[in-house]
Amino acid sequence: MSSTAAGVHAESHHHGDDHGPVKGWRRWVYATNHKDIGTMYLVFSLVMFFFGGSMALVIRSELFQPGLQFVDPAFFNQMTTMHALIMVFGAVMPAFVGLANWMIPMMIGAPDMALPRMNNWSFWILPVAFGILSSTLIMPGGAPASGWTMYPPLVLQTGDAFPFLIFSVHLMGISSIMGAINVIVTILNMRAPDMTLLKMPMFVWTWLITAYLLIAVMPVLAGAVTMLLTDQFFGTSFFLAAGGGDPVMFQHIFWFFGHPEVYIMILPAFGVVSEIIPTFSRKPLFGHDSMVYAASSIAFLSFIVWAHHMFTTGMPLTGQMFFMFATMLIAVPTGVKVFNWLATMWRGAMTFETPMLFSLGFLFMFTIGGFSGLMLAIAPADIQYHDSYFVVAHFHYVLVPGSIFALMAAVYYWMPKWTGRYYNESLGKLHFWLSTIFVNLTFFPMHFVGLAGMPRRIPDYSTQFADFNAMASVGAIGFGLSQLIFAWIVFQCCVQRKGEKASQEVWESPKGLEWTVPSPAPHHTFDTPPRVTGGVSFPHDG
Amino acid sequence: MIRILCTGALALLATGSAFADLAINMPKGVTELSVETYEIHMIIFWWCVAIAIVVFGVMIYSLIFHRKSRGAEPAKFTHSVKAEVIWTTIPIVILLIMAVPSAELMIKLEDTRDPDMTIVITGYQWKWHYAYQGQDVAFYSTLARPSAAARRRGSGIDPGTVDNYLLDVDNPLVVPKGAKVRLLLTSNDVVHAWWVPDLAIKKDAIPGFMNETWFRAMEAGVYRGQCAELCGMDHGYMPIVVEVLEPEAYQAWLATEKGNETALAAAGGED
Numbered sequence: 001m002s003s004t005a006a007g008v009h010a011e012s013h014h015h016g017d018d019h020g021p022v023k024g025w026r027r028w029v030y031a032t033n034h035k036d037i038g039t040m041y042l043v044f045s046l047v048m049f050f051f052g053g054s055m056a057l058v059i060r061s062e063l064f065q066p067g068l069q070f071v072d073p074a075f076f077n078q079m080t081t082m083h084a085l086i087m088v089f090g091a092v093m094p095a096f097v098g099l100a101n102w103m104i105p106m107m108i109g110a111p112d113m114a115l116p117r118m119n120n121w122s123f124w125i126l127p128v129a130f131g132i133l134s135s136t137l138i139m140p141g142g143a144p145a146s147g148w149t150m151y152p153p154l155v156l157q158t159g160d161a162f163p164f165l166i167f168s169v170h171l172m173g174i175s176s177i178m179g180a181i182n183v184i185v186t187i188l189n190m191r192a193p194d195m196t197l198l199k200m201p202m203f204v205w206t207w208l209i210t211a212y213l214l215i216a217v218m219p220v221l222a223g224a225v226t227m228l229l230t231d232q233f234f235g236t237s238f239f240l241a242a243g244g245g246d247p248v249m250f251q252h253i254f255w256f257f258g259h260p261e262v263y264i265m266i267l268p269a270f271g272v273v274s275e276i277i278p279t280f281s282r283k284p285l286f287g288h289d290s291m292v293y294a295a296s297s298i299a300f301l302s303f304i305v306w307a308h309h310m311f312t313t314g315m316p317l318t319g320q321m322f323f324m325f326a327t328m329l330i331a332v333p334t335g336v337k338v339f340n341w342l343a344t345m346w347r348g349a350m351t352f353e354t355p356m357l358f359s360l361g362f363l364f365m366f367t368i369g370g371f372s373g374l375m376l377a378i379a380p381a382d383i384q385y386h387d388s389y390f391v392v393a394h395f396h397y398v399l400v401p402g403s404i405f406a407l408m409a410a411v412y413y414w415m416p417k418w419t420g421r422y423y424n425e426s427l428g429k430l431h432f433w434l435s436t437i438f439v440n441l442t443f444f445p446m447h448f449v450g451l452a453g454m455p456r457r458i459p460d461y462s463t464q465f466a467d468f469n470a471m472a473s474v475g476a477i478g479f480g481l482s483q484l485i486f487a488w489i490v491f492q493c494c495v496q497r498k499g500e501k502a503s504q505e506v507w508e509s510p511k512g513l514e515w516t517v518p519s520p521a522p523h524h525t526f527d528t529p530p531r532v533t534g535g536v537s538f539p540h541d542g
Numbered sequence: 543m544i545r546i547l548c549t550g551a552l553a554l555l556a557t558g559s560a561f562a563d564l565a566i567n568m569p570k571g572v573t574e575l576s577v578e579t580y581e582i583h584m585i586i587f588w589w590c591v592a593i594a595i596v597v598f599g600v601m602i603y604s605l606i607f608h609r610k611s612r613g614a615e616p617a618k619f620t621h622s623v624k625a626e627v628i629w630t631t632i633p634i635v636i637l638l639i640m641a642v643p644s645a646e647l648m649i650k651l652e653d654t655r656d657p658d659m660t661i662v663i664t665g666y667q668w669k670w671h672y673a674y675q676g677q678d679v680a681f682y683s684t685l686a687r688p689s690a691a692a693r694r695r696g697s698g699i700d701p702g703t704v705d706n707y708l709l710d711v712d713n714p715l716v717v718p719k720g721a722k723v724r725l726l727l728t729s730n731d732v733v734h735a736w737w738v739p740d741l742a743i744k745k746d747a748i749p750g751f752m753n754e755t756w757f758r759a760m761e762a763g764v765y766r767g768q769c770a771e772l773c774g775m776d777h778g779y780m781p782i783v784v785e786v787l788e789p790e791a792y793q794a795w796l797a798t799e800k801g802n803e804t805a806l807a808a809a810g811g812e813d
Contacts, residue, residue, distance in 0.1 A: 154732040154773060314751065342604065350610060384744065455778075
């Protein structure tokens with residue numbers, strides 16, 4: 001497919017395929033190859049990870065002790081807002097899209113993504129979107145400071161940054177929707193002939209479900225922010241009480257996007273660990289089909305729980321009841337997933353290479369985040385937890401040692417396939433242990449201050465919260481510095497090409513079509529669909 | 543290491559009373575419903591601990607005994623309908639057990655009928671306004687001066703030397719002990735949220751809308767809280783202080799306040 005793209009049939013390269021990539025900047029700017037685009041997504045998200053992370057360090061430095069030391073409250077609010085927007089839309093989501101680009105065609109035996117030029121477009125929108133968003137930091141009135149949730153009327157007090165915020169969110173949404181369309185079309189049309197839907201690897205399955213979630217909710221977010229825009233500039237009153245509008249309606253619309261959004265960030269992570277745990281347990285994934293049903297149930301339930309973010313807004317009692325019960329139900333399929341991973345490990349023959357360590361860290365700490373999620377589902381208790389540091393602890397547990405640990409695991413797991421070299425295993429293990437220690441030091445104490453009464457999004461706090469905040473700040477700086485090890489490992493492996501050469505299989509008999517192509521994976525794989533007979537190559541046969 | 547951290551943390555929570563000065567748990571509070579909220583919080587917490595012991599127990603056992611370096615041979619099983627049914631059913635049963643008391647408590651929290659008194663709370667950027675219905679008493683409540691002086695960057699004042707740093711106001715909300723106080727909340731500008739942990743109340747104050755909640759404080763004392771909904775630059779600087787007085791002391795306070803209001807009105811009239 002991609003070989004029809006202009007300019008790609010340049011000189012032939014190593015590996016002995018038909019042709020390699022073009023040289024120089026054209027390779028990237030005109031990229032239509034799924035591997036090149038995947039690489040760009042991953043590099044972009046790593047850059048954004050450090051950018052958003054440095055904002056987290058500004059926040060934690062200010063919160064190291066009571067009193068204001070470094071920044072003013074207005075700038076502090078800009079940091080919390082930008083940190084969230086950049087991490088959610090710039091780091092976690094593009095990283096998973098990068099993995100999807102690299103791995104889905106190779107896992108289903110397709111030569112490329114179905115829509116390679118749209119693929120190029122959906123990536124290149126992102127740097128523009130984040131360029132626009134970042135530029136607001138130097139605008140009069142500063143960057144958006146209303147929280148990533150952009151609640152009106154507060155968000156309408158944003159300075160010159162306001163239209164840029166809206167426009168950049170629109171661009172991120174367009175990029176996500178195009179990426180999602182591409183994933184769905186690829187998976188539904190380009191699987192190898194023998195690969196039925198239920199034979200697909202879990203990573204492909206979870207991405208298929210995620211892509212549908214994206215298509216369903218990103219337009220809703222676009223609609224919400226467009227209404228903000230017209231309220232601000234065109235005299236409408238969608239969310240302004242003075243004109244007959246309703247500020248709470250924005251919250252409903254936002255969380256109708258926002259709750260599926262949290263599953264958009266975790267479902268592909270489920271897929272990643274569902275690939276890694278079987279490989280290093282040397283045992284097939286337990287209950288593949290029930291994992292598919294569990295992921296689908298989570299996706300469905302994610303559409304009917306949004307107002308559990310709004311228990312204090314004064315909903316009718318029956319509404320609160322409905323959202324409480326529906327939210328509690330999510331614990332069931334999530335539990336099924338955790339139990340299936342445990343059953344996969346059970347009576348396996350485990351080894352603990354870095355990808356496995358990060359997956360186990362994911363399993364352990366995501367479950368802790370699941371527990372606090374269960375507590376948050378209980379509406380009368382949630383009224384107390386809401387908008388406190390308990391919530392901050394909860395969602396960072398599911399996002400950092402959840403989504404981000406799964407991303408780290410995925411990079412370590414597939415990097416030898418991408419580069420043909422193993423990463424430095426001892427450095428990888430060091431990275432895991434430091435990250436694990438510091439992530440807990442950062443986020444566990446937040447449960448305590450939250451329960452004790454510390455609201456989130458405040459630049460300064462009462463002296464009774466000082467000890468745990470100091471701990472969290474030390475943890476955050478340690479976690480941030482530990483990620484430099486990751487950057488160094490990736491640099492060594494991908495740029496310096498140091499490290500032991502990887503075999504085609506990379507790991508000890510992993511399952512899946514991606515392990516049937518050479519390492520590093522040639523520029524074009526599966527020009528003709530793989531014939532899979534005898535059922536050995538598919539990970540989930542039988 | 544994670545295990546040590548987590549067990550340590552759980553042990554900390556479990557022995558909360560031993561660390562009374564280090565606040566690590568939700569306060570029990572001073573209303574009937576705050577105690578019930580605390581209890582339901584602890585019930586769901588202990589359920590989580592119980593599930594955690596089982597899940598992490600199995601996981602740790604597996605990590606120790608099912609490793610290749612101990613010569614483990616991988617088993618061949620791939621699925622079991624029986625297991626899936628069991629671990630779907632048990633969580634549903636636990637959730638049903640939790641759902642009933644949670645729903646009952648929700649109903650009580652929403653029952654604002656027959657109040658003894660009503661106070662209208664209005665959120666402003668960045669202060670609160672309290673109006674006692676039918677009493678002709680109304681006032682603003684803002685961050686107390688010592689905190690306001692110390693909070694500035696480079697103020698040179700150590701927050702540790704300020705009493706109730708950031709949690710003190712000039713005019714607290716005063717209510718009588720034992721009375722059912724209904725709160726009506728709204729806002730003049732953006733969304734705020736009125737949160738006092740000891741009263742187990744957190745309710746949004748939304749412009750153009752009137753929210754309703756209630757409490758009945760069973761002990762006299764001073765209870766502190768903060769705005770819980772991001773409301774702009776000084777969101778962290780609009781605390782809430784509720785002073786619960788014995789009924790007689792409350793009546794005396796009310797009389798003084800009314801006198802002040804009348805005096806103010808008179809002074810305003812003369813100008």
